[in-house]
Amino acid sequence: MRVVRFFTIMNGRMHILILDEEECKEEGICGKNGKCFNTIGSYTCTCDVGFITSSGVNYTADEGLECIDINECYQNICGPKAECINSMGSYNCKCPVGFQTPTGGDWLHQKETCEDEDECKEERICGKNGKCFNAIGSYTCTCDVGFITSSGSVNYTADEGLTCKDINECYQNICGPKAKCINSIGSYKCKCPVGFQTPTGGDWLHQNETCEDEDECKEEGICGKNGKCFNAIGSYTCMCDNGFITLSGSVNYTADEGLGCKDINECYQNICGPKAECINSIGSYKCKCPVGFQTPTGGDWLHQNETCEDEDECKEEGFCGENGKCFNAIGSYTCTCDVGFITSSGSVNYTADEGLECKDINECHQNICGPKAECINSIGSYNCKCPVGFKTPTGGDWLHQNETCEASSQAITASSDQEHHLYCVFYRPT
Structure with missing residues (x-):
């Protein structure tokens, strides 16, 4: 510091002129991050805003001090919820993840405080099949019912890079006994198998319901014409009536097979035994003795285990008419005109069915x-x-x-x- 004084006397008065030395002209006199302020006969170095010397803010070059950065973040200067980020000569207040500035900018302005950021405003932040739930300073993504993340958890955040994938509930035997599990995206259904039904008769089981036997035989005509239905647990059987058989040759069938019961022609089996004639009918048959034979009881039809017996047509009085005699044979008979008589056809022998008569021979x-x-x-x-x-x-x-x-x-x-x-x-x- 140098002061030059000049003295002059004018009009009987002494005038002193002092010339001050301006130290601040010296470049860098205050060092880095400091500014020089000249004074009369002196100067002051002052640290820039955000800087301070080890002894304070003001100093002179002679003291050998330097301005060092003030770390404002030590002073909890940003207020609650805000994050302080120090920089050379300054600082910034930043809202942490989950919070935002009132203006939506990157940095808090003075006297501003961080507000909760509603991440759920961002469309599809949680991806497909996930829902977003906001919280103060945070949020949670939760997979929809029936979905789970690839890591096996239900909750996640978008930063984790997880997605919700379908849960195959059918792996858990969730439908209970007898029910069939059908998985779908985000859900599943329990269906009763063929032969069983839901308690309400609907297509799908409700929670805590179990499959019940379906009485297929309730359906009128399920087995078709000439068939009877017999119910069983989880199934049923159609059985052809006696005297009928399916097109495939079996007696038992189900409606799904598309078979019907057709008449059995028992007559192909030589079922009536020797000498008897078989007459087929729908669903049954009859055994009839041919002409010349009769049933043991004399009825029209043979009963089971009966055989045809010879019919003695000659028992019937006058069977061969006047002037004729009857001669019985096994399964047949012969009418013969008495001596001296002959039929109108010129023969001696005949049967009653021919309608012939014995007339006198004119010898x-x-x-x-x-x-x-x-x-x-x-x-x-x-x-x-x-x-x-x-x-x-x-x-x-x-x-x-x-x-x-x-x-x-x-x-x-x-x-x-x-x-x-x-x-x-x-x-x-x-």
């Missing part, structure tokens, strides 16, 4: 009596008589078989009225 048409004999027909027979002038070998009225008429002498008597006379004539055959 006289056959010149059956031989020469000289006279044939006299009768019902069912004939006689051979010798004419006048002849006689039988035995002298009887009628010729016997293989006999011929012989000549004889005999009187011929003639009658006349009163005007005539009787004559006796002797005749000798030539």
